[in-house]
Amino acid sequence: MPFSQNTNVRPRILIVGGGYLGFITAKKLLAGLNQGEGSVTVVDPNPYMTYQPFLPEVAAGSIEARHALVPLRRHLKGADIITGKVTSIDHANRTVNVDPELGDDFTLEYDHIVMAAGSVPRALPIPGLAEEGIGFKTIEEAVTLRDHVLARLDEAAVLTDPEERKRALTFVFVGGGFAGIEAIAEIQDMVKDAIKHYTRLSPEDPRFVLVEAMSRVMPEVSEEQAKWVVASLRERGVDVYLDTQLKSCENKHIVLSTGEEFDADTIVWNAGVKANPVLVDSDLPIDDRGRLMVGTDLRVRDDDGNVVEGAWGAGDNAAVPDVTGMGPGGFCVPNAQHALRHAPVLASNILTVIRGGGELKQYKHKTIGSVAGLGVGKGVAQVGKFGLRGLPAWMMHRGYHAYAMPTFERKARILGNWAVGLMFGRDASALMDLESPRHAFVDAANSKPAPKKEPKGEPAKS
Known part of the structure; x- marks a missing residue:
């Protein structure tokens, strides 16, 4: 078995997905759990969390790619981190199948599962x-x-x-x-x-x-x-x-x-995006758009509204009710703003349940607005009925995302990127042969050796 699961510390909390929601939820749980009160395992195809709102600036050379990432092992100390994909979920038996980056598939047991698998691109069958x-x-x-x-x-x-x-x-x-x-x-x-x-x-x-x-x-x-x-x-x-x-x-x-x-x-x-298709290969209830069905307490609910014990979900892969009436179709839009606020509610409610019960928090958040960067010094922002454009909106965009970026260490790196960019401009350097990094070495290894030169004359005899 490629992964030795700690079965002595119960309950076992399994978080499927190490993105923004999964990372913050795990961090809150690790901070709230007393020693020996429970274990946290995070499964994600990558050993890092990606702050997706920074992808445009990474692509444009304003942010170093690694600085838009948060290493899971470095910042989730005390959690088991598994680099792999959850390929199926059997909640009736509290198990998932994991396909690791290296090695054979294996089964992982849990007591509570948090579905934070996020979304995938909604690609259409367009020729080419x-x-x-x-x-x-x-x-x-x-x-x-x-x-x-x-x-x-x-x-x-x-x-x-x-x-x-x-x-x-x-x-x-x-x-x-x-x-x-x-x-x-x-x-x-x-x-x-x-x-x-x-x-x-x-x-x-x-x-x-x-x-x-x-x-x-x-x-x-x-x-x-x-x-x-x-x-x-x-x-x-x-x-x-x-x-x-x-x-x-x-x-x-x-x-x-x-x-x-x-x-x-x-x-x-x-x-556009759609909920992670791993939910299709599970016995958890999903809606007609493939999203996990949850209540405002972020516990999974079946078609009749009954709580599915031990199952939780939020973020892009869940149909989280938006009780403010602002969300399309009555549900929260899949963005970082909601994920940032789903995570503390998830962690708090899980801790309440494993400690024997109590009043659970209900998720309610009125969207404070939207900000977008349109290039250096250019942006657009919408805060309620108030709109900003140009430089003020761009500054609001950067300010909000610097705040939302997890961990002080990563915030400092991002701010450093921006400071250097303001002084010297963006770094528009392309890296060649990333898909075939051994290309130069293979060419050198296969090149013909230089012809051996014949000596010009016999050495002098003594």
Whole structure:
């Protein structure tokens, strides 16, 4: 058995997912549990938590990729951290199946399970999307996108065919939600800075295209603010297509529902998310959208509203009721703001239950607003009916996310990144051969040895 489970410390609390919700919940539990009162195990495919609101700035070179991560083992001391995927859940027998990063699958037992598995991209069956598209939900994808975009500039600088150059410098972003808008705005800002250093390219060469199926962008802000965002992007040279769908991108040939067709070397997919599909392979109750059904106390409920003992959930993979009436369909929107506040309620209620009962906390949070960065010095914010734009909104965006970033150590690193960026500009350096880091060594090892030179003459005899 590849994992030796501590069965002496009960109850065993298993947290599926080490993202924002899982990390904060585990941290609160570890701080609240007395010695010998319970054990905490966290299972996640990565040994770190990714602060996803920073992905656009990672992709644009404003934040070092590792600084947008929180190492689980370093900051969850006392918890068992398992790097692997939970592939199925049998709550009736309180077990999960785990597929570790290395080694064979194994079964893990628990007394309480916290579903914090988050969400995955909601990819549609569009021809060519799986082959040509780049997602934007992980730190690896953000770094890959940055390197890919900068490599296109290098490629275009030496291309002589106008059509090939045009294709290399066309960047398509699908999805006009917060993630999609921030991604295209930050990347466009980075390219604007980077292209100044290319003698063979001009600022007018790159083409940025935003494709949104709805009639507006960023539903979290007011319609007036959304219109301003579109106008701002268009003023910066971005082609914004509303009420438009991507029909095909086979062989990087873009076909839009408007009938327009063109080639693009870069297709970034940001058109929504769905609950982690691990819930489908479980006996826990889910709704028609695959989300875990929970009450305001964040305990799992069945179809009749009865509590499923020992099962908890919140965040992106759960349908958490929004009692303020602000959430679409009556549920909390899947964002970091809610996850930040779900976690303390989860931890407090779990501690209450394992200590023999008491009044459980009910989750209620009225959204305080939304903030988005649109490049250095540019942003948009919505706080109730009050809206901000430009530099003040950008400062609010950075201030809020610096506050929300877990741990003092990571906050300090992020603030350091921003301070250096303000002095010297963003770091728009691409890292080559990340997918094949042994390429240079293999080439050297396989290269032919230098020919052995014959001696010019016989050595002198003494």
